[in-house]
Amino acid sequence: MTLADRYPLLHTPAHWAWGDLDVRFSTTLPSDELVTNIHVVCFVGDEIVLCRDDRDVWLIPGGTRERGESIDACVRRELREEAGARPVGPIRWFGAHHATSNGPAPYREWQPHPHKAWLWCTADVVLESAPTNPDDAEQILEVRTFPVAEAMRRAGSDGEHLSELVALAVELHRPERPE
Template identity: 60%
Template sequence: MQIDRPLLYAPQRWEWGGLDARFSTAAPADELVTNIHLAGFVGQRIVLCRDERYGWFLPGGTREPGESIGECVARELAEEAGARLTGELRWIGAHHCVSDRPAPYRPHQPHPEKAWLWCSADVEIVGDPSNPDDGEQVVEVRLAEVAEAQALLGAQTDWMPDLIALAVESRD
């Protein structure tokens, strides 16, 4: 466990997905990465999305069959934030997960082990979220100062402020 970020590095149970998760800065194998989320920076502010079901979140989501990490990030940014990458994608870390479900979430995904990758990059807002029918329905996109992003995301997930701190550090 990392002493300076004990909530982020603590073992977690994600009941909604039947997952035991543990954060690490060790790179997961590409074939284990099922989900990618991005701390997108516009200057010093972070792009946050809000939907009516889950509240505030970082844009990102589930990889489609044959999709690269970069392709997934680009698609999810457009769908959820109306944004596009303007800088290099920087890897922050990953939640290494083990599922107790009998089958993967989607047939093309690895099972029972998988990884959720967390990245950061410079982005720009170029339009409205495309909000596809099978995705989150984003009702607000906000460019938040770091402290505001930590507060909004931390209200739902206690380790998220630490992840945002790592995203900021990844820019140095």
């Protein structure tokens, strides 16, 4: 059975109305220059980190890449901003939403257009501070860890494909164990 068979909602082509984007999830990773957004399914032990914003939505930390920013730098910045988290160990890419914008121009002038990608990663993290909540970003009110089933339920409230995305991240995540 393929990943698409096991995670059908995640692999079904969709339209994200909020950005007027046609998207399709794949474990085929995009080229660096197409990556505009990065999100990280974070693990603290066996639990998943979620962030609650000022709309009362639980989300997976991540966000928009800045001009000239590397993927690694973006991951670290977004984790600090939204979760007060720091990765410990490797950051693992496991898939992407490949997107085509129907808009007339890119979201930010330096971003690729009309094709772009949202990169999904996993990482073991430590929560070490409050979110920094920059003025131009989501305002995070709460950061918590949840058992996998609860994280899937809460993430799925903002789109059923996100519940499957968390399940896939759990399946593919292999924390390194000291020998």
